[in-house]
Amino acid sequence: MLKLNVPDMTCGHCVGTVTKAVKSVDSSAAVTVDLPSKIVTIETTADASKISQAVETAGYANKAA
Template sequence: MIEFEVKDVTCGHCVATVTKAVEAVAASAQVQVDLATHVVRVEGAPDADAVESAIREAGYTPVRK
């Protein structure tokens, strides 16, 4: 599992945008976003760097945990 802290994920729209971005680079990945803690968990993605880049390209600032 890959975990990121993404402090600028603050609403349901953000969750949908991040989820879509991750699924674009890892179609079979399972994405969980906890708005309260700003943690994005990705399971089943083989390339953590690609996931991080996808989140950045979507306009967010992930910090790998």
């Protein structure tokens, strides 16, 4: 399981964009977003750095939570 802190995530559109970015790396990933805390929890077998890079490419800074 991977947890990312995504401080720029502020709305439902952001949640969708971040989720889409994660799914572009691992389409079977289970993505749970807690918008108030800005934490994205991802159950995946993909490399964490690839997930983080995809989220960053989508326009959202992130770091391990």
